[in-house]
Amino acid sequence: MSDAGVVRLLLFRVGRLLCAAEAERVREILPRLEPTRIPGAPPVVAGVVNVRGSLVTLVEGWRALRQPDPSGDGGAGVSGTTVLLEVGGGKKVLGFTVDEVVDLVSVAGESLDRRQALPGIDPTLVRAVGRRADQLFVVLDTDALLTPILSS
Template identity: 30%
Template sequence: MTATASHGTELLLTLQVGGRLCGLPVSRIRDVIRCERIARVPLAPPGVAGLLNLRGRIVTAVDLRDRLGLPPAAPDAARMNVVVEERGELYSLLADGVGEVLSVNPESRDDVPHTLRGPWREHAVAVHRLDGGLLIELDADRILAFGARSGGDMRR
């Protein structure tokens, strides 16, 4: 279910990933915090940055850059955790930055173009036309389902 504002508009939290403007439905967001110390996990699947402690809860950190096929962020980059909940578990989606909440009209929404390939196509559900460019709407479920084809779905 997607958070909606008045007149059928959708609320999306904007975030930056590799210089691209992306969005996630506000209804999926539980918290947004600065990147904390992340403990690396040996033999973790690709895309899992590690674990972090969020007010006493262990949270799996998932690197959006890795999930979207982008090069790693600089080691000293100030990143943000966008916390989502899936099946009672918390996951942090590591983004390069977090912006504002946008109210987008259904008229601005287009299907993901066929020219968008690879991981971007797998994890995007729509592209929104904005005055200043485009916003790629990501699907948190798809991001967390990595390895599902090989039995490694994070959401079990």
Template identity: 25%
Template sequence: MSAQESSRHFNEVQLVVFQLGKEYYGVDIHQVQEIIRFQSPTKVPGAPSFVEGVINLRGRVIPIIDLRKRFRLSEKEVTKDTRVIVVEVAPHTVGMVVDAVDEVLRISEDKIEPPSPLIASIQEEYIQGVGKLEDKLVIILDLQKVLSKEEKAKLEEIEENKEN
């Protein structure tokens, strides 16, 4: 194996893989702070429709985003598998409600393709790439683009109001 092939082999991305419906999504593990069981958030008047509310996570007010609503997918009841992935969406910490967390996965960068313009289930700008595994495809999300500047500003407003 040449040095170039060897270095390419070690360029891996580590993802937290979760489900929304039958689809698999992944986020960079370095952006994930923790994964918790779903807890009913406190509703916040005037919040965007995909913001379920806020929770108190060890003294910190965390906005909770329903990714199904954010990606305009059909709603689903909370189950025993429903989880909240607490992530960093600079400069905010937010919780993302997902149907289930599947696994932590290492995937070689050569198995990740840029997003196809044919992906219609969510807006293409949220997608960093698509990971090809033997038994499934994993849509890799760009968390920094899941929320617009205006939505991030609204989250900041929600956090400040709840802390006061």
């Protein structure tokens, strides 16, 4: 992410976190898809889903970001949304479940603070922190988040 210029970000909510991913990494936004379990895979992997004939591995957002189970807290994220993200330099596509997509915003690169520790979230997953209407959001390092899951 360059410091200068405008960055387009997709904002979404996972549990209590407001997160963002670079819009150019977002392939598509889909409703929650029913995954097929992959035996042996870690719990953070919900399974594999069918995206118009292609098989995509689905990562459970709340588990990856250590948020409470949405099905447990009374409905907010029960339907949910799937964000298809490109990882590994666009070579692979992963599904990432979020509670809801909030907005697509353009922000000035310099308005983002590079990697910053936030309480309750693994600092290696944070690329930068931004602010939107008094609310902090975390720009996720999607590669750091998702690539280790796939490396088999």
